[in-house]
Amino acid sequence: MAMPRILLIVLILNTLILLGSTGLNYYLLTGGASSGALAARAPQAIAEALPATPEYQFFPIEKIIVNLRGNQNREHYFVLDLxxxxxxxxxxxxxxxxxxxxxxxxxxxxxxxxxxxxxxxxISELQSRLESVLAADLAERKLPQPFASVLVSKLIVQ
Known part of the structure; x- marks a missing residue:
């Protein structure tokens, strides 16, 4: 007799949870009380935060492979995408x-x-090191530096 009562209680609790979550989902999907005003202003706020046109462009330099000496005469390599x-x-x-x-x-x-x-x-130290080395090499060759900074977009360690 106790087992059917427990099953009935579990069934009622599951039904209440299902109805409550369905009601909450409906409330949130239809906009709720204050989220409708926020949702209406969100695209405008994003548009104001972004500049009208990008100020920079990016040029990829892929697959720079660097061999490194490791401990116990073992060779390692790094693959960099800049x-x-x-x-x-x-x-x-x-x-x-x-x-x-x-x-x-x-x-x-x-x-x-x-x-x-x-x-x-x-990574930040690696980027700043590469920027200074590149600036020095270009200055040594009397070439203008056509870029503002160097970004490491991929780093694979093997």
Missing amino acids: ALQAPLGVDKPRIDQIEPIVRNSVVASLSALSFQELREMP
């Missing part, structure tokens, strides 16, 4: 022209580090 952030108006041929210099600078700079040093380096 993106050069340049102001609007910089032509792609101008970036293509300096791509070999970018690749050379990155490989020369990072291959001097040990595996552990590079692995423990934060």
